[in-house]
Amino acid sequence: MATGRTHRPATRSRGIPEATVARLPLYLRALNALSERSVPTVSSEELAAAAGVNSAKLRKDFSYLGSYGTRGVGYDVEYLVYQISRELGLTQDWPIVLVGIGNLGAALANYGGFASRGFRVAALVDADPALAGKPVAGIPVQHIDTLETVIREQHVSIGVIATPAGAAQQVCDRLVGAGVTSILNFAPTVLAVPDGVDVRKVDLSIELQILAFHEQRKAGEENLAEESAVRNAPTTAVSGVAAKETPAERAARAGDGPGPEGDLPAVMRA
């Protein structure tokens, strides 16, 4: 679910598959937990369980980084932590700017997981003059006028957008204009960026919609197969399921349309 282009077609070696990269942070988290408990080594089986993947996948993933394990034994926890951190670029300092200090922005600013991974909040920025100067998570919020200055002075290359959807593209343009080349977007908009800029998005409502899809399926199966209770739906399942609904009665959905969408006050809009 990455976005911006730039990723060369996995030319020759050094090309760690995107799917693997996306799992490295997961392994890292599990390893850090082990490290804190002073566990010296771990097998692919154990680590996989802790990270919520299967062991074959984990071993394949690690094989792209190099041969960091010991046959018959497992992986050295501390060593792996270091190797993965380095591979992800977490051994260096990443100053980030957080734009949009509403509910979500404040949550992000307070989020411990950033600071503990080499990410340093260089500035909190918001368009609301009333917020200027107020500290959030111990950092005073700055007016968005200072955005370009902060980015240049602190060499920020990563920006986080937590503004309402309407402001996101504007903010994005300013970030990119000032030199930011990676953007994490929490606003429910598709951002247009020039080549060479990476965008990743996190959309709170999309995830729920995907859950709803599967939930609906489960309900359909239950009705068909009359499951024992709520638990234990057989993976075999029936095929047909849940009416395809005749594909031409577009008249039958006039009044209940797209739902209650007004210009909501708070954080975002989908």
Next chain:
Amino acid sequence: MATGRTHRPATRSRGIPEATVARLPLYLRALNALSERSVPTVSSEELAAAAGVNSAKLRKDFSYLGSYGTRGVGYDVEYLVYQISRELGLTQDWPIVLVGIGNLGAALANYGGFASRGFRVAALVDADPALAGKPVAGIPVQHIDTLETVIREQHVSIGVIATPAGAAQQVCDRLVGAGVTSILNFAPTVLAVPDGVDVRKVDLSIELQILAFHEQRKAGEENLAEESAVRNAPTTAVSGVAAKETPAERAARAGDGPGPEGDLPAVMRA
């Protein structure tokens, strides 16, 4: 990046690929925007651009839902909105419980994208007695003791966890115990759930780490190929890149280790 099992191996028809399901909400959002502007029809090319995907993919995706377009013309916006909504199960009402009303929980409670998609916040729940009764987003927070009651009385099947990592598994167990079968997890933990329960996770720090990885790559390429500026990294690129670092000097990283991890106060921990 779904999780829980249950998804049959795409048996026969009616099996919409997971990758497609994950994009439907995106199309839906783009379509809603068009709908608000009273645009009657849209081509795969236009819609794809608005959703940030390519048109071939979009057409394939829609072909799994049925033939809802008109050759030579495009798709009827309102009709598609309806079809996708129905496919995703958004034409019905989904009561959800939100557990953990910290910074993030409050942001979620205020998030307009939920209410406007058939998701209704049935209850906000927190373990902190001091929060009980206080309204967040117009809804009074309840003590977590009432969790089971709310779930059963309101027929909640979807739960959202926005607690600190340490509390997440416990909360998850209680949700599942009370009948919830889909969970959206914002806490940075791997949740163990019985078969038949779906879990999706959103991890704020993982996304940043993935960005850091690519950012690091860009920096490496620049140094090697001496790019013109910051823009425009050629997709061809060189192969070698960025030192593999000798794989055996595990001594050389003693003091700077895993970083400053203490028991942070706020929202989570990675």
Next chain:
DNA sequence: CTGTGTGAAAACCTTCACAGCA
């Protein structure tokens, strides 16, 4: 003649299963 719908090819990712090292 425009733009959908879709087989077929290519790319990518996961899983299997086992050789071989510690």
Next chain:
DNA sequence: TGCTGTGAAGGTTTTCACACAG
């Protein structure tokens, strides 16, 4: 013996390219 590392097989997803409906 136990567990890693990895070719090979099997799935899934994306992309291509074009027949054909409107």
